[in-house]
Amino acid sequence: MVNRTPATSAGSKRNSDTRTPVDSAQPKSLDRAVGGTLGSPVMGARDTIRTAVRHVVPPAGLTRALAVQAMVYAIGHGLFQAGSAVFFTRALGLSPTQVGLGLSLAAGVSLLGTVPLGAVTDRYGAQTVWLVGVVVEAALFGAYPFVGGFVGFLAVVVALGVVDAATGVARQVYAINVLPPEDRVTALAYQRSALNVGFGLGAVISGVVLAVDTLSAYRGMVWFNAAMLLVTAVFVYRLPRVPVVAAPAEGPSRFAVLRDRPFMAVSLLSGLLSSHGTLYLVVLPLWVLSHTDAPRTLIAALVLLNTILAVLLQVRASRGADTVTGAGRALRTGGLLIALFCLILPLSAVTDGVVTIAVLVVAAVVLTLAELVQSAGAWGITSTLPPAAHRGAYVGAFRLGGQLQYLVGPAGLTALGVTTGGWGWFPLVALFAVAAIAAVPLVGWAARRPRLGETVETAEAVPVAADA
Incomplete structure (x- = not known):
């Protein structure tokens, strides 16, 4: 390679200037040849890695904050979903039929409540509904291990269905309201990617809980989810405030949509x-x-x-x-x-x-x-x-x-x-x-x-x- 260190004397500069054009060009050509042979694959691999990271790690700012809270939320829920069947039957003593019936009723209530709860989001603001919903959800999960019998389980699981419907709408509406139109879909995509990471991590943790296989472990699993929800609530509280768009005074009914x-x-x-x-x-x-x-x-x-x-x-x-x-x-x-x-x-x-x-x-x-x-x-x-x-x-x-x-x-x-x-x-x-x-x-x-x-x-x- 050509020595690109600055000359320290006039003599050394004169010596470097006496090279013929061929002598001067040859090392540079060799540099370009070596760089083209070795540099291109390296640069190509580096660009590929950089592009892959860019499509997984969200950019700094609000998009990343929304993705991080999504991952925190999903870690707790991924853990609970993976071990919930065992928790319901072992820790709460429910039969599979009772569990299925309770979950079906919760899904039905969530279905019926989606539209009116969405209207509640319009009235009180997406961030407020989201924050309150996450806190209530944490309290319900915290109470889960103390549930006694099918009636108590039914009350908690139906309440969770209602809260989940409210927070699901509010979470998406907040992301749409707070971001410019050109960034909304991309931000929601980053959140979905983060959710998958979180659910995966939660499922891995559930393997430890299932391996331990004790009532204390299953209760701890539920309380861990409650703790993750409280952490999520802190994230939601710290997000930028978005003014509530005023609806017309004589607006349509909640079911007009x-x-x-x-x-x-x-x-x-x-x-x-x-x-x-x-x-x-x-x-x-x-x-x-x-x-x-x-x-x-x-x-x-x-x-x-x-x-x-x-x-x-x-x-x-x-x-x-x-x-x-x-x-x-x-x-x-x-x-x-x-x-x-x-x-x-x-x-x-x-x-x-x-x-x-x-x-x-x-x-x-x-x-x-x-x-x-x-x-x-x-x-x-x-x-x-x-x-x-x-x-x-x-x-x-x-x-x-x-x-x-x-x-x-x-x-x-x-x-x-x-x-x-x-x-x-x-x-x-x-x-x-x-x-x-x-x-x-x-x-x-x-x-x-x-x-x-x-x-x-x-x-x-x-x-x-x-x-x-």
């Missing part, structure tokens, strides 16, 4: 396309166990694969979904990927050994991509269409589609996909393909119609590009 037919049609469509969660966590494991020769341990590996891909790719998959048109296209892509999954998965019933595993992995990757893209599309809808004064009610109404899917999907999708022996996948392919094709027109219809408190001219001001 349900009469917004274009928006509710999009809600139901998005709810149908959110079936990827049921397909991955319920139907896919049942299919692996009953129709393939794959080892049971593959189920856990596929869940881990889903978590890793969600952490690494969620932000990247959300690009372009921050507009009305982009959100509609994301829903369409998600639906088509689910239809593709429904075509690939049945192939695993007629393969053997390594080929079966390969087919299942490909199907799992396709379904995970559907999850990432559909989620981004749903965030795009809730970030762009609801009016500011009624955003809570609209976000609550939009969540109805997903909640209905959670109530109907497990039984319906299992009946078609698993119990039919395989032919039921073909109607599912048609169902999701039709839903995907309908996504862009339905979203465009909703964008052209006025929301609550808007005029037709206001709705027409929302840019909706022609579908390509």
Whole structure:
């Protein structure tokens, strides 16, 4: 290499200046050749790592603060979800039937309360409802180990269902209100990625609790979740304040949003396309166990694969979904990927050994991509269409589609996909393909119609590009 140390004497400078042009150029050419040979791969790998980190670690500021609180919240909930069945049956002495009935009633109450609780968010402010809800949730989890009998369990689990519905709406509305439109979907994607990290860490901790297998360990698990909720409350309290958008004095009723037919049609469509969660966590494991020769341990590996891909790719998959048109296209892509999954998965019933595993992995990757893209599309809808004064009610109404899917999907999708022996996948392919094709027109219809408190001219001001 050329010595780039400054000359210390006139003689040394003269010696360096007496080199011929060829002598001067040759080391530099050699430098460039060596740098091009060795530097390019290194720089390429460095850029790849930097890009991957950028899509996992949120930028400093409010986006990172929201992601960190999401991860803290998910660590506690991930721990509790992984060990809750054992806690209910061992620590509380409930039967599986009682547990199932209580959880179903809580889901029903949460479904009925989503829209009015969203209106409460509009009235009192998203941050206030979120903060109060998290504190109440911490108190309820703290009381869980002291519950005696089915009635006490039912009271706590139903109350948690109500609180979860309120905080779920408030959390999303706060992120939408506090961030500029161009950052909302990306910030929600970072939060989803952080949630996956937190749930994964919580599941790992639950392994220790299950290994210890004592009543004290299960009670400690619940109280740990309560502590994480209190930490989350501190995060929420320290977030920037957002002024409450004043609603008209003679505003519509809390359930008026349900009469917004274009928006509710999009809600139901998005709810149908959110079936990827049921397909991955319920139907896919049942299919692996009953129709393939794959080892049971593959189920856990596929869940881990889903978590890793969600952490690494969620932000990247959300690009372009921050507009009305982009959100509609994301829903369409998600639906088509689910239809593709429904075509690939049945192939695993007629393969053997390594080929079966390969087919299942490909199907799992396709379904995970559907999850990432559909989620981004749903965030795009809730970030762009609801009016500011009624955003809570609209976000609550939009969540109805997903909640209905959670109530109907497990039984319906299992009946078609698993119990039919395989032919039921073909109607599912048609169902999701039709839903995907309908996504862009339905979203465009909703964008052209006025929301609550808007005029037709206001709705027409929302840019909706022609579908390509």
